[in-house]
Amino acid sequence: MRQPNIVVPMSDVFQIRIGVRGYELDIQGHVNQAVYIQYGEHSRWECFHAAGINANVLVEAGVGPVVLETTIRYLKELRDGDEVDVTCRFVWGEGKTFQVEQDYTRADGTPVAKLTSVCGVLDRATRRLAPDPAARLRAVAADPAILGL
Structure with a gap:
């Protein structure tokens, strides 16, 4: 089984x-x-793992990421044997939600798809969205810069 090749270009x-x-x-x-x-x-x-956050860290902090909405725009198809680079960029604002923008690009540079998700951080005790998701994730991340924080 091929192992993922993790790259942090910016x-x-x-x-x-x-x-x-x-x-x-x-x-x-x-x-x-x-x-x-x-x-x-x-x-x-x-x-999250690259930022030092795993499931155990989240459980101990009493929070968990949630996806509230996802939109995908397909540009080209992916076929057997293709390799695809999937980016992950967090867009922080005010309020209880944030966006994650993801570009899918074939290894040859061909854009394949764009995925945008509206996300939040669930307070596991109250079962409600945390009011400041950036602060909650910053507090548990070893390297918050990877999350754009």
């Missing part, structure tokens, strides 16, 4: 390379649409 953009596997294909021979969401989720978790 301080506010995280990137990981993922190899397309045969079982991720649909009947047309290209990557099934649900797999794009899995690639995005995988990239977000690898980004």
Whole structure:
């Protein structure tokens, strides 16, 4: 099994390379649409790991990231044997939510898809969104710069 190639090219953009596997294909021979969401989720978790945040850290802090909405714009297809670079960029604002913007680019540089998610940080005790998600993640991250903080 191929291991992901993690690259952090800029301080506010995280990137990981993922190899397309045969079982991720649909009947047309290209990557099934649900797999794009899995690639995005995988990239977000690898980004958290690079920042020093894992599931245990989040549980101990009493919080957890949640995805509230996801939009995908497909540009080109991915096929068996392709490798795709998936970026992860956090866009912080005010309020209880933030955005994660992700670009999917074939290893040859061809743009494949764009995924945008509206996310928050769930307070596990109250089961409500934390009022300042950036502060909650900054407090538990070993390297908050990877999250754009």
